[in-house]
Structures are given as structure tokens and as C-alpha cells.
Amino acid sequence: MEKIIVKGGRPLKGSVRVEGAKNAVLPVLAAALLSTEGTNIIKDVPILTDVYTINEVLRSLNAKVDFDAERNEVRIDASAPLSSEAQFEYVRKMRASILVMGPLLARNGYARVAQPGGCAIGSRPIEQHLKGFEAMGAKIKTGNGFVEAKVDGRLKGARIYLDFPSVGATENIMSAAALAEGTTILENAAKEPEIVDLANYINEMGGRIIGAGTDTIRIEGVRSLRGATHHIIPDRIETGTFMVAAAITKGDVIIENAVPEHNAALIAKLKEMNIEIDDTDAGLRIRAEKPLRSVDIKTMPYPGFPTDMQSQVMALMLTAEGTGVLTETVFENRFMHVEEFRRMNANVKIEGRSVIMNGPSSLQGAEVAATDLRAAAALILAGLAAEGITRVTELIHLDRGYVDFHGKLAQLGADIIRVNDDETADEKEKELV
Numbered sequence: 550m551e552k553i554i555v556k557g558g559r560p561l562k563g564s565v566r567v568e569g570a571k572n573a574v575l576p577v578l579a580a581a582l583l584s585t586e587g588t589n590i591i592k593d594v595p596i597l598t599d600v601y602t603i604n605e606v607l608r609s610l611n612a613k614v615d616f617d618a619e620r621n622e623v624r625i626d627a628s629a630p631l632s633s634e635a636q637f638e639y640v641r642k643m644r645a646s647i648l649v650m651g652p653l654l655a656r657n658g659y660a661r662v663a664q665p666g667g668c669a670i671g672s673r674p675i676e677q678h679l680k681g682f683e684a685m686g687a688k689i690k691t692g693n694g695f696v697e698a699k700v701d702g703r704l705k706g707a708r709i710y711l712d713f714p715s716v717g718a719t720e721n722i723m724s725a726a727a728l729a730e731g732t733t734i735l736e737n738a739a740k741e742p743e744i745v746d747l748a749n750y751i752n753e754m755g756g757r758i759i760g761a762g763t764d765t766i767r768i769e770g771v772r773s774l775r776g777a778t779h780h781i782i783p784d785r786i787e788t789g790t791f792m793v794a795a796a797i798t799k800g801d802v803i804i805e806n807a808v809p810e811h812n813a814a815l816i817a818k819l820k821e822m823n824i825e826i827d828d829t830d831a832g833l834r835i836r837a838e839k840p841l842r843s844v845d846i847k848t849m850p851y852p853g854f855p856t857d858m859q860s861q862v863m864a865l866m867l868t869a870e871g872t873g874v875l876t877e878t879v880f881e882n883r884f885m886h887v888e889e890f891r892r893m894n895a896n897v898k899i900e901g902r903s904v905i906m907n908g909p910s911s912l913q914g915a916e917v918a919a920t921d922l923r924a925a926a927a928l929i930l931a932g933l934a935a936e937g938i939t940r941v942t943e944l945i946h947l948d949r950g951y952v953d954f955h956g957k958l959a960q961l962g963a964d965i966i967r968v969n970d971d972e973t974a975d976e977k978e979k980e981l982v
């Protein structure tokens with residue numbers, strides 16, 4: 550079985566470079582479907598399984614897609630007529646496949662996408678996406694495991710108020726509205742940096758979007774969009790994960806390519822925990838020399854504390870002095886990793902939507918299984934601080950969102966290997982002991 554084996558106790562030192570953001574590149578690649586002429590050249594693309602999946606979705610819809618992994622570049626020509634159906638095999642693998650719905654509906658007047666189910670972190674419905682399409686004149690039908698949207702002629706600009714600032718709904722509606730007739734005003738929109746990146750890309754294609762990054766986005770529909778060249782923003786969640794890696798090992802790490810403003814909430818909390826963070830010419834420097842103090846954290850939509858950092862920060866809080874409370878408000882069930890932390894001797898209990906930690910726990914190495922993408926990273930981080938050996942399985946989750954995670958940690962001095970069968974695992978593990 551494939552696993553990452555880590556021996557705790559080494560302070561991380563040195564520099565690490567973060568990749569382009571997974572959560573920016575997926576909506577951008579989906580939005581490439583909006584262009585009816587020319588080639589889109591997307592740069593700084595991370596080599597992740599999710600990127601391969603979205604590329605497969607685009608190909609299945611009849612777009613031409615070339616992924617030059619050496620150059621971190623994807624070229625998409627979506628000028629041929631597109632098909633309108635995204636199959637369950639893709640949506641099941643990756644929920645972000647739903648992001649092709651807005652572009653397909655705007656371009657073809659029809660889209661049929663397999664209904665995304667829930668996942669380990671929550672039920673994840675899409676009624677806010679559909680409400681937006683409906684307001685723009687589409688008729689929605691669900692059945693046989695699919696959701697269909699159909700409009701006679703072009704979508705019409707509308708005023709849409711989201712009940713919750715959903716990231717995916719904001720992206721899907723913004724993409725659809727880019728080709729609608731007239732102006733769309735999207736209120737209570739999500740404000741994440743990835744929304745701004747998508748709006749910038751659509752504008753580079755000839756779109757007219759203003760206000761992305763605020764809670765009101767104004768989209769003036771245009772008749773057509775053409776291929777553009779776009780650079781993906783750095784991954785703020787990968788950045789945050791390495792910040793925690795530095796802190797949990799009492800290390801001294803510089804993160805190159807980080808955008809500190811995108812991580813303001815995390816930086817504020819880590820400073821409260823007694824961690825030193827400096828924005829230097831070489832990158833964001835993280836040092837943890839003093840004992841860590843517990844804090845209380847609540848996840849919120851951006852610019853609040855990101856839910857995608859909740860499990861990694863939980864690993865860190867386990868090593869801090871005192872009582873800390875972590876409250877999850879974005880997803881209703883993003884605590885699957887708590888059971889795995891318990892196997893590592895964590896003193897942690899769940900109360901409703903909060904997790905209470907009395908620290909520091911003396912973490913011990915154990916066999917643990919990743920339950921979702923960020924939980925995978927969090928268990929590896931806990932392993933870096935634990936006494937003895939931790940073995941983390943179910944790496945399929947990790948590979949969705951981190952490029953060479955163990956390799957980058959090893960480069961910073963961690964005692965860590967990745968093995969893919971039990972025989973070599975035993976041999977290689979001896980090197981760590």
C-alpha cells in the first residue's frame with residue numbers, strides 16, 4: 550500500500566517554493582470553455598491529479614488540451630463546437646467539475662452535469678449555483694443523477710443575491726454572466742483571491758467584470774471571448790501548510806512565492822501563537838523559537854480564517870500550551886481527521902461544530918489514514934512533531950492538492966519517505982530508524 554513514512558523530531562530549515570493555486574487553476578481551466586477563438590495559455594499550473602482530471606473533463610467536452618508538465622503550462626483551444634454533458638466519472642473524482650456548468654450553459658444554451666454528491670467534509674449542495682442560472686433565464690431540471698440547465702437564446706443579466714458567499718457559485722455564475730446579454734450584479738459574492746484570479750482571466754479574454762474581491766461583482770456580458778494568456782496565483786493553502794510545517798517542527802523556513810496578504814488571517818493567528826513571521830526579500834520567513842500558546846480559531850469565508858487550513862492548524866494547536874478551541878463554520882463535517890489524531894495520542898474532543906484541545910499533547914507516531922486532502926497534509930505535519938514513526942495512507946487525497954509534498958519536506962530536512970509497496974516500505978523504513 551502506498552504510504553508516507555515520517556519520523557518526527559527534526560526542525561525544518563531552508564527555503565521552499567509554492568506552486569500555482571489548485572483552487573485558482575480549476576475554475577480558470579473550466580472558464581477556458583468560454584472562448585470561441587484563439588488559444589488559451591495558462592501558466593504556473595501545478596502538476597496535480599485534479600488538474601489532470603479537469604483536463605480530461607475539457608477533452609470529453611471536445612476542447613483541445615495540451616498539458617506541458619515540464620513548463621507548468623496548459624494550452625486550451627475550445628473553438629470547436631462543444632458537447633454539453635459532464636459525466637459522473639469526472640464529477641465523482643473531483644467536485645470542481647461542476648464549474649464547467651456555467652461556461653457550457655452560456656456557450657451552448659444547455660448543460661447537463663452529473664449531480665455532485667457529498668464528500669468526507671460535508672454534503673456540498675449546489676442550489677446557489679442553480680439559483681443564479683435560473684435568475685439569468687435558465688430552466689433547471691434534475692433527475693437520473695444529472696442536473697440540467699437550458700435557456701432559449703442567450704442568458705440574460707440579472708441581480709443575484711447569494712444566501713452564503715459560496716466560492717463555487719460565485720465562479721460558476723460569474724463565468725456564465727460573462728457571455729450573458731446585459732449586466733449581472735452578484736451580491737454577497739465570495740471574495741477569495743481565487744475569485745479575483747478568475748475575473749482577471751475572463752477580462753484578459755475580453756470580458757468586463759469589475760468588483761471581484763468585494764462582495765458585489767458587476768459583470769457586463771459580452772458577445773464573445775477569445776483565448777488569452779494567464780498566470781495562476783500562488784497557492785495560499787500550500788503556503789499556509791508550509792508555515793505550519795515550519796512552526797510545528799520549531800524550524801526556520803522561508804517560503805518563496807508566497808503572497809502574505811492572501812494569508813492575513815492565518816498569519817495573525819500564528820503570531821498570536823508566538824510564532825515569528827517576517828515578510829523578507831527572499832520570501833515569507835517563519836520561525837518558532839518560543840513555546841507555542843493556544844488560541845481560539847473560527848473558520849469563515851475569506852478574508853476570515855480558511856477552512857482549508859483548519860486541519861493543519863489543528864495539528865499545530867495540539868502542540869501548544871493551554872486550551873484552544875477550533876470552530877468550523879463553513880462545512881458541517883470537516884472533523885474526520887480528529888479520530889486519526891487520537892491514534893497519535895492527541896488530547897482532543899469534538900463538541901458540536903468545535904474541537905477542544907488541551908495541550909500540549911505528547912504526540913506519538915502511529916498508522917493513520919487520510920480522510921480528505923487537507924487531513925492528509927495535517928497528519929503528515931503531526932508526524933513531523935510526533936515521537937517515533939508515523940505512516941500515512943490514502944495518499945490519493947494528498948495528490949489532489951500538493952505537488953511532491955514529501956519531497957519538499959525532505960528538502961527542508963524532514964525524515965520522510967514515500968513508498969509504494971510493503972516490501973520496499975520495510976527496507977526503506979530502516980533508513981529512517
Ligand SMILES: CC(=O)N[C@H]1[C@@H](OP(=O)(O)OP(=O)(O)OC[C@H]2O[C@@H](n3ccc(=O)[nH]c3=O)[C@H](O)[C@@H]2O)O[C@H](CO)[C@@H](O)[C@@H]1O
Nearest residue numbers: 572645673674675676677678715716717718856857879880
Ligand atoms: C475547488 C475549490 O475552490 N474548492 C474550495 C471551494 O469549494 P466550494 O466552492 O465547493 O465551496 P463553497 O464556498 O461553495 O461552499 C461553502 C459552504 O457552502 C455550502 N453551499 C455551497 C453552495 C451551494 O449552492 N449551497 C451550499 O449550501 C457548502 O455545502 C459549504 O458548506 O471553497 C471552499 C470554501 O472555502 C474550500 O474549502 C474549497 O477548497
Ligand SMILES: C=C(OP(=O)(O)O)C(=O)O
Nearest residue numbers: 572644645857922923950
Ligand atoms: C476541499 C478542498 O477542495 P475541493 O473543493 O476540490 O474538495 C480543498 O482544497 O481543501
